[in-house]
Amino acid sequence: MEKAEKITTFDTHVLSVSISPHVKSPVTVEKIMWTVVACLIPPLILATAIFGIRVLIITHISVISCVLTEAISEKALGRPVTIKDGSAVITGILLAYVIPPGVPYYLPILGAVMAIFVTKQLFGGLGSNIFNPALIGRAFLMATFPVAMTSAWITPKYLTFNVDTLSSATPLFIVKHYGIQALIQKYGSLSYIYKNFFVGIRPGCIGETSAFLLLLGGLYLIYKGYIKWYIPVSMIGTIALLTWIFGGEHLFQGNPLVAILSGGVMLGAFFMATDYATSPNYKTAQLIYGAGIGAITVLIRLKGGYPEGVCYAILLMNGFTPALDSWFKPERFAPPKGVKK
Amino acid sequence: MERVFKTFKKGGIHPPERKEFTDHLPIEQMPIPSEVDILLSQHFGAVCKPLVKKKSKVTEGDIIGDVEKGLGACVHASVTGTVKDISFSPHPLLVSIPSITIQTDSDAEIRQYEPEDWNSLSREEMLNRVKMAGIVGMGGAGFPTHVKLSPPPEAKVDTLVINGAECEPYLTVDHRLMVEHAKEIVEGIKIILTILGIKRGYVGIEANKPDAIEEMEKAVKEGSNGFDISVVPLKVKYPQGSEKQLIEAVTGRKVPAFGLPFDVGVVVQNIGTTRAIYEAVVFKKPVVEKVVTISGRGISRQANLRVRIGTRLKDIVEFLGGTIPGLKKIVVGGPMMGFAISTLDYPITKITSGVLFLTEDEVDLYDYKPCIRCGFCLDACPMGLQPNEIGIYVEAGRAEETGQFGVFECFECGCCAYVCPSKRPLVQFIRIAKMKAKR
Numbered sequence: 001m002e003k004a005e006k007i008t009t010f011d012t013h014v015l016s017v018s019i020s021p022h023v024k025s026p027v028t029v030e031k032i033m034w035t036v037v038a039c040l041i042p043p044l045i046l047a048t049a050i051f052g053i054r055v056l057i058i059t060h061i062s063v064i065s066c067v068l069t070e071a072i073s074e075k076a077l078g079r080p081v082t083i084k085d086g087s088a089v090i091t092g093i094l095l096a097y098v099i100p101p102g103v104p105y106y107l108p109i110l111g112a113v114m115a116i117f118v119t120k121q122l123f124g125g126l127g128s129n130i131f132n133p134a135l136i137g138r139a140f141l142m143a144t145f146p147v148a149m150t151s152a153w154i155t156p157k158y159l160t161f162n163v164d165t166l167s168s169a170t171p172l173f174i175v176k177h178y179g180i181q182a183l184i185q186k187y188g189s190l191s192y193i194y195k196n197f198f199v200g201i202r203p204g205c206i207g208e209t210s211a212f213l214l215l216l217g218g219l220y221l222i223y224k225g226y227i228k229w230y231i232p233v234s235m236i237g238t239i240a241l242l243t244w245i246f247g248g249e250h251l252f253q254g255n256p257l258v259a260i261l262s263g264g265v266m267l268g269a270f271f272m273a274t275d276y277a278t279s280p281n282y283k284t285a286q287l288i289y290g291a292g293i294g295a296i297t298v299l300i301r302l303k304g305g306y307p308e309g310v311c312y313a314i315l316l317m318n319g320f321t322p323a324l325d326s327w328f329k330p331e332r333f334a335p336p337k338g339v340k341k
Numbered sequence: 342m343e344r345v346f347k348t349f350k351k352g353g354i355h356p357p358e359r360k361e362f363t364d365h366l367p368i369e370q371m372p373i374p375s376e377v378d379i380l381l382s383q384h385f386g387a388v389c390k391p392l393v394k395k396k397s398k399v400t401e402g403d404i405i406g407d408v409e410k411g412l413g414a415c416v417h418a419s420v421t422g423t424v425k426d427i428s429f430s431p432h433p434l435l436v437s438i439p440s441i442t443i444q445t446d447s448d449a450e451i452r453q454y455e456p457e458d459w460n461s462l463s464r465e466e467m468l469n470r471v472k473m474a475g476i477v478g479m480g481g482a483g484f485p486t487h488v489k490l491s492p493p494p495e496a497k498v499d500t501l502v503i504n505g506a507e508c509e510p511y512l513t514v515d516h517r518l519m520v521e522h523a524k525e526i527v528e529g530i531k532i533i534l535t536i537l538g539i540k541r542g543y544v545g546i547e548a549n550k551p552d553a554i555e556e557m558e559k560a561v562k563e564g565s566n567g568f569d570i571s572v573v574p575l576k577v578k579y580p581q582g583s584e585k586q587l588i589e590a591v592t593g594r595k596v597p598a599f600g601l602p603f604d605v606g607v608v609v610q611n612i613g614t615t616r617a618i619y620e621a622v623v624f625k626k627p628v629v630e631k632v633v634t635i636s637g638r639g640i641s642r643q644a645n646l647r648v649r650i651g652t653r654l655k656d657i658v659e660f661l662g663g664t665i666p667g668l669k670k671i672v673v674g675g676p677m678m679g680f681a682i683s684t685l686d687y688p689i690t691k692i693t694s695g696v697l698f699l700t701e702d703e704v705d706l707y708d709y710k711p712c713i714r715c716g717f718c719l720d721a722c723p724m725g726l727q728p729n730e731i732g733i734y735v736e737a738g739r740a741e742e743t744g745q746f747g748v749f750e751c752f753e754c755g756c757c758a759y760v761c762p763s764k765r766p767l768v769q770f771i772r773i774a775k776m777k778a779k780r
Contacts, residue, residue: 016670016706017681019769021755023356023510024705029713029762127713281716332725332747333351333585334595
């Protein structure tokens, strides 16, 4: 034990007298954000291995642009600079993860300005934005650079299937325009599809290909208590269910597994739909929100103009969040009469 | 046999318990200090009027202050000596309140209390002894016990719940009392049951006190003849010791908002109070002593101390060998709901359960940030309220609109502020909201 001071009066200026509670959980915003960053690293390693060093460069450009935009906007808006909290880094990574690996290097810079300056900082900064910044960045790029954003795919180097005229088209594109049989034909067999898609060896956006690694990261976040299972489970479940019912030639003939292993479902379900600021806060609302994302995703995939719908589905449901939050509140402990439980 | 540990359903948190500092230390008698300050408002209720004058001689146990009207409990001289002054003492909540300073007569004989068989006493006599002993709820709120033991006739009380949860980190007062005085506590439970005219009593104890559960079960087995008393082991979860949460955990009943335990047929008493009732009824001993946990890394020796009411903190610090460099916060009560103080002139009251000397690594010194809408507070709140919204409304200057989020049902347990990753001072926001919002 340290040597005790034989004093009973002391300089009370050193004492803190803030109000209770005097102890607080060691979980801070920074800790949560940097944990999410860590969970997003494995898919990047895999993407670099299958698509080449280019994806690493794009991701870096995106992260640096986001952090710089955050710092400059906060300075300009007279707010404390909060780049150390890791949230801009997450936006940077997610923005890179939802664009194709073959896009020009300046694209993520434009996306970053849209994501951080317009979508996040102009709405009030961390916690105050209505829409997911990375997804607004992607939506903006889809509208402004439609060709690059829908065709700059790269065929994974380690893929052994026959590269034909469809070249590196994404699985969802093939399914949408040529049917699931074409996809099976291209990859050889259904079980081969499952295996490759689960591991992540397929064409697609930079960070969305590996269901396994994204699942691993997502489950870790759930285990840590940073996110809840409600949104990912209801979103993935709804996509599987609706694809099974409506995704085939006849009712109940769709392939739910291909549906959830392709496109941005896993990335969206665990890392984007669960974004704190843009998703509802409580159980019931989260379940409905997740189901809504799933339903809109399937609607866009089956009937819309794009092969993939996760991005727009999440953005549309973001708009629903304030309403869901006010409709579905926590259950009160024996509230007074007249108050809704 | 597999034990089923009960708990309340909604919310709750698991802060570091840090009870290992003191949970193994037997209760130690601190020598009587040379002076004590008896606060004339020890607790909930009206301020007492002094019944003695400067230079009066007083004997331990004399009533020196009493309430004239309204809710309250009398206060006693905790030592034999001379009234030195009637002035003011610092108080963590009320800033400064009237107090009587008694200079101890070191030659006085230690007062002895003779036991009596309580079975021969009438209910009225037992209740009167509780009142005359100045007993108040020792768990923290300090509600006068004789009032709590006289439920209105329309309240159909059928169950007594004894609160041995002691869910606040650090504190080990009730734990030690149960281990060392289990038999007396069981007698106290029987006395309370007799006063209430009922048979059924439960003792809720959290699972982190296995020795207390064991001692209490043994004492109940040996001593509960004629009464239906049982020990209910509880899962460790804060705030289990909150009245409403404890009643739900033990009986499954939910006390309605703004209601009292009477409304669901329950009376709750704390372990320390139960033992005080035993001493008051059997020995006619008033509340002149209190067991307090002195803990934290900022004091050179941690202890469970039995001290006279009115003992100044500086005498306790001196007795334990002084504070340690790095001391950052002194908290009266537990770390979740206690009050930070800035002076050691503060005297021990009937409701002081502990004083914590916390160093920098033990306390929260984070700056707070904006709400990131993670929803952690919604899951932590045992009352199902929305602390996040209350905080945002208060910051936006719209505190008067927070009634819709149930701000008046909040009992300030601090779970929301504990889990908040932005370290927002949610309890502080809620207190502001309570002052400004309309009920």
